[in-house]
Amino acid sequence: MATLAAPAKTGETTRERIAREAALLFQRKGFHGTGMADVLAAAGVPKGSLYHHFPNGKADLALAAADWASGSLLGIVEDAFASATRWDDGVATLSHKLAKLFEESGRWAGCPITSTLFTNEEDERSRAATAAHLDRWTEAVARHAARMGCDDPAARAEGMWMAVQGAWTLSRVRRTGDPLRRVPRLLGLAPEPR
Amino acid sequence: MATLAAPAKTGETTRERIAREAALLFQRKGFHGTGMADVLAAAGVPKGSLYHHFPNGKADLALAAADWASGSLLGIVEDAFASATRWDDGVATLSHKLAKLFEESGRWAGCPITSTLFTNEEDERSRAATAAHLDRWTEAVARHAARMGCDDPAARAEGMWMAVQGAWTLSRVRRTGDPLRRVPRLLGLAPEPR
């Protein structure tokens, strides 16, 4: 292969690069707000290449982008909770981490998968994918909650994500990461990691 | 005037009807996902008419639609809190009301103004409008919180909206109003209105 624009930079395939760039664009501008031309330009790839890797076009691309973004977020979650020994610490660490990322990325990017898949109106396929990703995150957090001896870890995890989703929305509206940092307080937890 | 398609039904002006229909469409399909043709069809109005009332086209329309939706939601909020004598009751009543509305409207419609204005990427005008609407709702709720003797009513109101926004998102993902009904529990309040 070997094209221009850093394809084999880290062994990253063209397909991965397209998915990643698409994910970042969808997150910023939404699904309908992002044109294929935007993705092409960001990934530095011609049309034929994109449609080779994603034969069903934009719909495929949305799912792949959501996959990428979901995995990325899952990594952040695991990072935050891995070193935590108490539930409060895990939630606080994650909240602050998300707030920081939000601010570093221009204080506009929302939840990666709701941004990507939700503007895609009543398409059941992408809605189901969204639910699956959210379940994965919830399970991951619930596992940590259980490890730390929380009662009803599933409910804890679900509640945390509800708060995070709300905070993400408010953070975008206010253009500040503060609502995300207020997640622990909303849940009645210690606001800072110990 | 007098056109077809229920213009003077309730003394409603053409402009109002367009704004309302646009609001409902934006809420369901997002800003970029809704075409002017959709709005035209829903409102039963020709192009010339729409552009007479909204000279700046879609951008104007988004702001007007958000106004309409914001006022509508504010009415729901006032309704829910008007008869409440305790904070818990107000929040529970509102949560259940929103859950019911969500389910009745096809379990898809999210927050009316974030749906409308957020897909509109980094446009500062609409972001500011979103913030203003949210402030209005927060103030209204804070007023009730103060009336009921809550400490720090502003923080209470802000927290409630954070939870509601998160619940709205989760309700859409799961296609059930349950997350909205779980808002009081998330906030550590009585889950049912007394």
Place this chain on the structure above:
DNA sequence: TCCAGGCTGGACCGATCGGTCCAGGGAAGG
């Protein structure tokens, strides 16, 4: 009665949308 102007109806426009198609480049395998 007639005039003026707000509003409607719809033809029309260029730009951009997502998507198709195929010629050819280039590495891998024989």
Place this chain on the structure above:
DNA sequence: CCTTCCCTGGACCGATCGGTCCAGCCTGGA
């Protein structure tokens, strides 16, 4: 060295996008 095939590059397409323009209707005021 030659064949094979995956992938690239980009020309091209019809549909749809948001938006413009203007003729004419209808109403309220003089």
